[in-house]
Amino acid sequence: MQGSKKIIDLLNKQLTLELTSMDQYLAHSKIYEDWGLEKLGQKLTHEFDEELDHAKAIIERILFLEGQPDTASREAIHVGDNVQQMLENDLAAEMTVAASLVNLITECEKEKDYVTREILETLLDDTETDHIYWLEQHLGLIKLIGLQNYIQSQMNGDAAT
Template sequence: MWTNPRTAGFLSQALSHEMTVVQQYLTQANLCDCWGRGEECAYFRREAGEELEHAGKIIRHMLTLGLAPNATRLEPAHPGRDMTEMLGFDWHLEAEAVRLYDDALRHAQRCRDDASSRLFAELLADEQAHLQELDRMLAELAQKENRHG
């Protein structure tokens, strides 16, 4: 089965990105566990699980296209020294994902690749929701910091 090379590239990039984010969230979950911050640990573990589901969807799609999944470009984790820094690092990763999936979706639509378009649209919506949640959490942290001086 022939696959547009640029679509294959977007899928490989997406898989590498999702696995990078899984690594990031698991690192942060374990750090929060070391700090005795169970609620934050649970949050990061849930996020890692969601991102792992994204990776699974990408892998399934790659397999249906006859592509061998290969996440070769994992970025190092950036744990952060406190919650604000952690969420800031995560915000940048999620913003990167939004840009990636927006570009990939537009490409798939131009190619009239409905299956890839559906996948990228779903991933884009999920990542936009993550970004909004991070915006909310960062705003709450900023308010707490302002109240406590």
């Protein structure tokens, strides 16, 4: 089914953001693991996997709309020097992703592409309720208990925390 060129182009821009976030999560997860912060490493590996799922959904939709997915483009990633900076950089990236999704959903409405809109609404819900919420929660914990206590709390455990 031939889709709107405008929507395909915007989907490719969204794909770039999702792949960029994926790369940043991968870098941060490996740094956390290297520092012995197993909980953070596991959580960001989980986030990497979710970003990959987002990218797959966008690629599938671009292909359905008879477009060519751009899997090579990336924005600059922002690897932090410390735990708090890394979490703040991840939050900034997710806020950019969410704003882009909102814009793309609005354009889908204008183009009457309701199926793409529905796919993107699912991604937006995940971005807001899982990624952004978790990052804001953990940055709040740093303020509440202090950076050193927070770091200590992330030294071992499972990815569900």
